[in-house]
Amino acid sequence: MLKSVLGVVGGSGIYDLPGLENAQWIAVESPWGQPSDSVRIGYIGELKVVFLPRHGRGHVYAPSDINYRANIDVLKRCGVTDLVSVSACGSLKEELAPGTFVLVDQFIDRTFAREKSFFGQGCVAHVSMAYPVSPELVDRVEDAAKAEDLSYSRGGTYLAMEGPQFSSLAESQLYRSWGCDVIGMTNMPEAKLAREAEICYSSVAMITDYDSWHPDHGEVDIQAILKVVHDNASNAQSLVARIARDFPVERNACPIGSDKALEFAIMTVPEARDAELLSRLDAVAGRVLKS
Ligand SMILES: CSC[C@H]1O[C@H](OP(=O)(O)O)[C@H](O)[C@@H]1O
Numbered sequence: 343m344l345k346s347v348l349g350v351v352g353g354s355g356i357y358d359l360p361g362l363e364n365a366q367w368i369a370v371e372s373p374w375g376q377p378s379d380s381v382r383i384g385y386i387g388e389l390k391v392v393f394l395p396r397h398g399r400g401h402v403y404a405p406s407d408i409n410y411r412a413n414i415d416v417l418k419r420c421g422v423t424d425l426v427s428v429s430a431c432g433s434l435k436e437e438l439a440p441g442t443f444v445l446v447d448q449f450i451d452r453t454f455a456r457e458k459s460f461f462g463q464g465c466v467a468h469v470s471m472a473y474p475v476s477p478e479l480v481d482r483v484e485d486a487a488k489a490e491d492l493s494y495s496r497g498g499t500y501l502a503m504e505g506p507q508f509s510s511l512a513e514s515q516l517y518r519s520w521g522c523d524v525i526g527m528t529n530m531p532e533a534k535l536a537r538e539a540e541i542c543y544s545s546v547a548m549i550t551d552y553d554s555w556h557p558d559h560g561e562v563d564i565q566a567i568l569k570v571v572h573d574n575a576s577n578a579q580s581l582v583a584r585i586a587r588d589f590p591v592e593r594n595a596c597p598i599g600s601d602k603a604l605e606f607a608i609m610t611v612p613e614a615r616d617a618e619l620l621s622r623l624d625a626v627a628g629r630v631l632k633s
C-alpha cells in the first residue's frame with residue numbers, strides 16, 4: 343500500500359494551517375525558481391501534511407506573479423500525493439451565494455501570462471486534462487464538508503482569469519453564458535501542473551461575491567470580499583482540518599489515473615532529450631524518467 347501525503351494550498355485569507363503536530367516552516371529549494379513561501383510541514387497522527395500559502399505569508403504575490411511551477415515542484419519534493427487547493431472566488435450563478443464552498447470539477451483556462459507546463463523543448467509531454475480533479479479526493483472533501491455542516495455544492499466549472507483587475511460586466515455575462523459557475527484567478531495553471539506532477543488535485547472554491555453581473559449586488563468590491571473571507575475563514579480552516587483529520591494514511595491508486603498521468607505522456611525520444619531540462623524534472627517526472 344502507498345502512503346498518502348496531504349498537500350494544502352491556502353488562497354486569499356489562508357496563510358497558515360493550525361493544528362499540525364511537530365509543525366515547522368521549511369524552505370524547500372526548487373529548480374523552477376522561487377516558490378511563494380516556505381512550506382509548513384507537520385503531522386496529524388501518522389499522516390504527513392504539507393501546507394503552502396499560495397500568495398505567500400502577508401499576501402506578497404499577485405495571481406500572475408505566483409510561480410506555480412515552483413509551488414507544485416516543492417510540494418512534489420515534499421512527497422505530496424493529494425492536493426487540496428483552497429481559493430476565494432466570485433459566483434456566476436444566483437443559487438451559489440457568498441459563503442458557499444464549491445467543490446470544483448472543471449476549469450476553463452483564460453489565463454495567458456503564466457508558465458503552464460514543466461515540459462517543453464527537449465522534453466515534450468502531453469497529459470490529459472479532461473477530468474482535472476480526482477474523484478476520491480473530492481469524496482474526502484465532501485465528507486468533511488458534510489461533517490462540518492458547511493454549505494457546499496459538489497461540481498462546478500471554475501473560470502480562471504488573468505486578473506489582477508476583476509471582470510467587466512460584459513466578461514462576467516460572457517462567462518455566465520458559457521455555463522461557468524465560479525470565477526477566480528489562481529486555479530490555472532495550478533491544476534495543470536499538479537496533473538503533470540502526478541499529484542491528485544481538488545479545488546475548494548469559497549464564494550465571496552457575485553462578480554460583476556448581479557443587478558442587485560453591483561460591482562465587485564474588495565472590502566466586501568475581504569469581509570466574507572474573514573467571516574468564513576474559520577469555516578475554511580475547519581474544513582481543511584477535518585479533511586486532514588479523516589484522511590486515509592494509506593491510499594488506493596487514483597481511479598482516473600492522475601497519479602500515473604505521465605505514464606505514456608512523454609513524446610521526446612530518450613536520445614533527443616535535453617539534459618538540463620531532465621535534471622529540473624527530477625521531482626516532477628522522476629518516476630517515469632528513472633525507468
Ligand atoms: C481576494 S480577491 C482576489 C484574489 O482572491 C483569489 O485568490 P485565491 O484563489 O488564491 O484565493 C482570486 O483568485 C484572486 O487572486
Ligand SMILES: Nc1ncnc2[nH]cnc12
Nearest residue numbers: 430431432525526527553
Ligand atoms: N469576482 C472574482 N473574480 C475573480 N477572482 C475572485 N476572487 C474572489 N472573487 C473574485
